[in-house]
Amino acid sequence: MVLELQKPRPIWQIMFSTHHTDVGLLYLITSIAFLFMGGALALAIRAELFLPGSQIIADSMTFNRIFTVHGTTLIFLFIIPFASAVGNYFVPIMVRYKDMAYPKLNAIAFWMIPPAGALIWLGFADFTWYATPPYSIISAPGPAADMWIFGLKILGISSVLGAINFIVTILKCKHPDMSLGQVPLLAWSFLASSLIILVAIPTFAAALLMLLTDRLGVSGFFNPAMGGDPIAYAHLFWFTFHPEVYVLVIPAIGMMYEIIPRFSRKPIFSHSSGIFAFVLLSVVSFSSWAHHMYATGMSFTEKTVFMIGTLAAVPASAMHVFNFIATMWNGRIRFATPMMWAVGGIALFFSAGAGGVVNAAMPLDFQTHDSYWVVGHFHLFVMGTIAFGSIGYLYYMFPYVTGRMYNEKMGKVHFVMSFIGTVLVFFTQHVLGLYGMPRRIFDYPPIPEWIAMNQIASVGAMIIGTSMVIFLINMIHSSAKGKIADTDDPFDLGGKYYYPFESKNPHH
Numbered sequence: 001m002v003l004e005l006q007k008p009r010p011i012w013q014i015m016f017s018t019h020h021t022d023v024g025l026l027y028l029i030t031s032i033a034f035l036f037m038g039g040a041l042a043l044a045i046r047a048e049l050f051l052p053g054s055q056i057i058a059d060s061m062t063f064n065r066i067f068t069v070h071g072t073t074l075i076f077l078f079i080i081p082f083a084s085a086v087g088n089y090f091v092p093i094m095v096r097y098k099d100m101a102y103p104k105l106n107a108i109a110f111w112m113i114p115p116a117g118a119l120i121w122l123g124f125a126d127f128t129w130y131a132t133p134p135y136s137i138i139s140a141p142g143p144a145a146d147m148w149i150f151g152l153k154i155l156g157i158s159s160v161l162g163a164i165n166f167i168v169t170i171l172k173c174k175h176p177d178m179s180l181g182q183v184p185l186l187a188w189s190f191l192a193s194s195l196i197i198l199v200a201i202p203t204f205a206a207a208l209l210m211l212l213t214d215r216l217g218v219s220g221f222f223n224p225a226m227g228g229d230p231i232a233y234a235h236l237f238w239f240t241f242h243p244e245v246y247v248l249v250i251p252a253i254g255m256m257y258e259i260i261p262r263f264s265r266k267p268i269f270s271h272s273s274g275i276f277a278f279v280l281l282s283v284v285s286f287s288s289w290a291h292h293m294y295a296t297g298m299s300f301t302e303k304t305v306f307m308i309g310t311l312a313a314v315p316a317s318a319m320h321v322f323n324f325i326a327t328m329w330n331g332r333i334r335f336a337t338p339m340m341w342a343v344g345g346i347a348l349f350f351s352a353g354a355g356g357v358v359n360a361a362m363p364l365d366f367q368t369h370d371s372y373w374v375v376g377h378f379h380l381f382v383m384g385t386i387a388f389g390s391i392g393y394l395y396y397m398f399p400y401v402t403g404r405m406y407n408e409k410m411g412k413v414h415f416v417m418s419f420i421g422t423v424l425v426f427f428t429q430h431v432l433g434l435y436g437m438p439r440r441i442f443d444y445p446p447i448p449e450w451i452a453m454n455q456i457a458s459v460g461a462m463i464i465g466t467s468m469v470i471f472l473i474n475m476i477h478s479s480a481k482g483k484i485a486d487t488d489d490p491f492d493l494g495g496k497y498y499y500p501f502e503s504k505n506p507h508h
């Protein structure tokens with residue numbers, strides 16, 4: 001497979017291009033830049049929490065701004081654009097079409113991201129990525145809060161445009177010889193996640209508008225002083241954002257479906273069960289949003305319904321994990337860097353899922369809710385599963401994008417350090433939650449256990465941070481000076497057989 005082996009071109013040619021690999025490259029560079037920006041904020045948070053009292057951050061307001069922008073950046077400006085990068089590069093090639101269905105729309109969807117990112121970063125809002133009302137309505141300082149709201153609006157529109165493009169490309173533009181069942185699982189993952197986006201995003205778009213008019217004082221949807229209800233916001237928010245977590249994780253699983261069989265040198269154990277599990281996940285993603293709200297005084301019946309709806313995601317997730325394990329079983333596995341990240345990501349996906357079952361069980365959730373357990377839990381997903389799958393895929397696509405090889409040793413060191421760091425930070429945060437530490441706090445009392453565990457977590461974060469510097473050096477250095485890749489078999493798997501897609505779409 002050859003993707004984009006071109007002589008270097010002036011940057012403006014890429015910026016004004018609508019070709020799918022050019023737009024993919026823009027998405028890729030943007031998302032990696034935001035990964036580092038959001039990661040820097042994570043290090044600031046962890047440095048602050050190394051000890052009780054104020055360390056490097058002056059006050060709690062600044063702290064709140066930092067973790068709000070940290071979370072918003074890594075979810076909306078790293079994970080989602082990174083998936084779009086991969087989808088742009090690979091989906092047209094996988095369905096054997098010359099480009100995305102609507103190339104101009106595709107470029108427009110990308111170009112909405114930089115201004116949205118600028119609004120979020122220049123505003124630096126403080127009301128958490130949840131934009132918590134009534135605080136966000138009554139006292140969150142403007143214009144930061146308004147800039148965040150507009151930033152998210154733009155990102156939502158960009159996601160919807162991207163989703164429409166993926167759906168049409170896959171359903172309408174795929175090669176007539178190819179049945180839907182033959183479409184590779186990575187492309188299927190984009191179909192599934194795009195369908196979720198179309199159903200889920202409009203609800204939050206409406207909620208954002210209501211939040212804005214509440215802030216302007218012309219409505220009181222979520223403002224108790226005007227007869228409104230912040231819990232209504234919680235429903236609207238989670239109706240969008242529980243499914244959204246599947247929008248984040250499904251493409252990462254799709255990326256693992258590319259890596260695992262190739263580096264096990266076996267076909268995927270069951271293509272059809274992979275498709276089935278994606279479809280099932282998309283459906284059940286809508287049956288569980290209120291599991292974020294067990295503590296809001298819902299009736300027992302409501303809670304039970306949402307508990308069952310949440311547990312419905314377990315079989316679908318387990319099907320993917322079994323599929324991966326069965327594929328690796330008896331395979332001739334080659335633990336090159338992408339494979340290490342994918343296998344590590346699956347292990348952490350399993351751990352995250354186990355913690356999720358605890359949260360889903362409503363009596364147990366009363367213990368974990370809003371504690372550091374939750375921070376540990378969702379980070380095992382966002383960092384351990386999604387970022388791991390994505391970074392593994394980045395190593396995998398590197399030779400196809402740049403024509404050069406990354407440094408394998410540095411890639412492995414990056415993985416080992418990140419894996420150890422991730423376990424140190426996020427497993428420890430689970431325990432910290434059980435010891436009673438609430439999330440979203442700037443300072444904490446000097447309880448010896450809390451101090452010890454916060455220090456372990458902070459050291460883990462520094463290990464991840466260091467490994468990311470190694471990663472950055474590897475990417476920059478190797479894309480300019482790395483050894484020329486054999487694009488027929490860059491990973492030495494022993495022949496073209498293992499690289500099923502052979503195509504390059506000429507520029508237009």
Ligand code: HEM
Pocket residue numbers: 039042043045046067068070071072074075078079127128129130375379382383387425439440441461464465
């Ligand atoms: C080294 C990696 C990371 C570290 C050390 C880290 C650390 C933290 C910490 C300490 C918080 C504050 C938790 C709280 O007080 O509630 C936080 C919040 C958050 N993080 Fe991370 N994080 C990392 C990576 C990521 C990634 C990769 C993502 C997403 C892709 C992410 C998404 C979030 C979100 C959504 C929040 C919640 C923010 C909010 O409540 O407004 N983090 N992170």
Ligand SMILES: [Cu+2]
Pocket residue numbers: 241242245288289291292
């Ligand atoms: Cu959820």
